[in-house]
Amino acid sequence: MKPPLFSYADPESLQETLELLAVRGDTAKVLAGGQSLMPLLNFRLARPEMIVDINRVQELHTLAFSDSAGIRVGATVRQRELERSSALCTANPLLAEALPLIGHFQIRNRGTVCGSLAHADPASELPAVALAVDAEMTVVSRGGRRIVPADDFFVSYLTTSLAADELLADVSFPPWKTQDGWAIEELARRAGDFALAGIVVRLSAERGTCAAARIVAFGLGGRPQRMTATEQAMLGSTAGEAIAEIEQAVRSEVESEGDIHASAEYRSEVAGALAGRAVTRAWERAIATGANA
Amino acid sequence: MSDRRTVLLTVNGSRVEREVPVRLTLADLLRDSLGLTGTHLGCEQGVCGACTVMLDGEAVRSCLLLAVQAHDKDVTTVEGLSWGGVLTPLQEAFHLHHALQCGFCTPGILVSATAFLRETPDPDEAAVRDALGGNLCRCTGYSGIVRAILDAAQRMNGSTSRSSADA
Numbered sequence A: 001m002k003p004p005l006f007s008y009a010d011p012e013s014l015q016e017t018l019e020l021l022a023v024r025g026d027t028a029k030v031l032a033g034g035q036s037l038m039p040l041l042n043f044r045l046a047r048p049e050m051i052v053d054i055n056r057v058q059e060l061h062t063l064a065f066s067d068s069a070g071i072r073v074g075a076t077v078r079q080r081e082l083e084r085s086s087a088l089c090t091a092n093p094l095l096a097e098a099l100p101l102i103g104h105f106q107i108r109n110r111g112t113v114c115g116s117l118a119h120a121d122p123a124s125e126l127p128a129v130a131l132a133v134d135a136e137m138t139v140v141s142r143g144g145r146r147i148v149p150a151d152d153f154f155v156s157y158l159t160t161s162l163a164a165d166e167l168l169a170d171v172s173f174p175p176w177k178t179q180d181g182w183a184i185e186e187l188a189r190r191a192g193d194f195a196l197a198g199i200v201v202r203l204s205a206e207r208g209t210c211a212a213a214r215i216v217a218f219g220l221g222g223r224p225q226r227m228t229a230t231e232q233a234m235l236g237s238t239a240g241e242a243i244a245e246i247e248q249a250v251r252s253e254v255e256s257e258g259d260i261h262a263s264a265e266y267r268s269e270v271a272g273a274l275a276g277r278a279v280t281r282a283w284e285r286a287i288a289t290g291a292n293a
Numbered sequence B: 001m002s003d004r005r006t007v008l009l010t011v012n013g014s015r016v017e018r019e020v021p022v023r024l025t026l027a028d029l030l031r032d033s034l035g036l037t038g039t040h041l042g043c044e045q046g047v048c049g050a051c052t053v054m055l056d057g058e059a060v061r062s063c064l065l066l067a068v069q070a071h072d073k074d075v076t077t078v079e080g081l082s083w084g085g086v087l088t089p090l091q092e093a094f095h096l097h098h099a100l101q102c103g104f105c106t107p108g109i110l111v112s113a114t115a116f117l118r119e120t121p122d123p124d125e126a127a128v129r130d131a132l133g134g135n136l137c138r139c140t141g142y143s144g145i146v147r148a149i150l151d152a153a154q155r156m157n158g159s160t161s162r163s164s165a166d167a
Helices: A014-027 A037-042 A079-084 A093-101 A113-119 A125-132 A228-234 A243-253 A264-288 B026-033 B089-096 B106-119 B125-134 B143-156 B162-166
Strands: A007-009 A028-031 A050-053 A063-066 A070-074 A136-141 A144-149 A154-156 A167-173 A181-187 A197-206 A209-218 B004-011 B014-021 B052-055 B058-061 B074-076
Touching: A014 A028, A014 A050, A014 A136, A014 A167, A028 A037, A070 A113, A079 A093, A079 A113, A093 A125, A093 A181, A093 A197, A113 A125, A113 A167, A125 A181, A125 A197, A125 A209, A181 A264, A197 A264, A209 A228, A209 A264, A228 A243, A243 A264, B014 B026, B026 B052, B052 B106, B058 B106, B089 B106, B089 B143, B106 B125, B106 B143, B125 B143
Parallel strands: A007 A050, A028 A050, B004 B074
Antiparallel strands: A063 A070, A070 A167, A136 A144, A136 A167, A181 A197, A197 A209, B004 B014, B052 B058, B052 B074
């Protein structure tokens, strides 16, 4: 189908953008890459009165890598732009592994990092990675600016803690800890499809045992979920050898929901298997850093 | 903030100016207003890939772009891939390897593969198959398409022997 009728504004400044959002509230919708919003418009699932296209706002097109502050990605930075950055592999190898899993290259050429986070599709990779690395969202409005940790940002299906007059101006991924091992695993019927289940792992090892672990499941319920009980159980263990226990722990901890694509039981079962694979790979990488030699 | 706007863009090398409703997609501008019906519309949700065009050299879905967003941009459609009736190496390889049947998906695949080969001049088969993930073909089964893209890469890299590519 075709998009419904709307009025269109493409402000050049952030101030003008925030002014529009303040006045228009939830009758306006922000357009960045359009890879989620445009399908919603074409399906008439979204009928905003106004589209606020932020692509001309230069202040939002910032991409900065620094040793002390990590990676800061502005609202209009395309996923492909970050994916192609030569600094990414060392600055955040987990992001580097996750980005190519998003849709297809034609989608990533247009889709933005912040747009994916603000859209908050539970099957998307970036919210799960954001949660796994403790990313922070810079949320701005006419009234000011607040920093929102990833865990407080994602609420439920396509729902974040962004208010109607707020804009996700940038996301900040903290500096990568070089001793960390990482992996992302997902199951989709075809490459590029929405994941039926996925797992992101970040962990470190000391003297052969697990010193820190972060496991995030996605694609299962309304938002990415931290497997805190499994993480706790892994501490001090030789995580690389306790794979069967980890798989089981994730299956009992995860909260899955069923739909026409997969049942809740199937999703939980798959999440366990993916957790096993992801922990195995992350463990090998953590051991390979030599921090535990 | 009116509901219509004038857009100025370059399409296949020609400057184009049109007044359009702001909700018009780039795909509909190309097809209905400019008569460039090589850009096909399948799903209108970014999945099928038939509407893929190049925007400033990058392959994108024209069904997920507003025409007004193409203002000041350079658009290449399947019609703009070759000049003067001479097929590009990729188009020639599609012909040779029977990489199409009904042809519906072909424009999107040609545009996508053109962009892909610019970035990845010497791909292996796995990379080609991965790159094709964003284009649905429901008749040929992709084998001919994969062969054609691999052959096109060889031709563009200077090894133009048809017989070796056919073997």
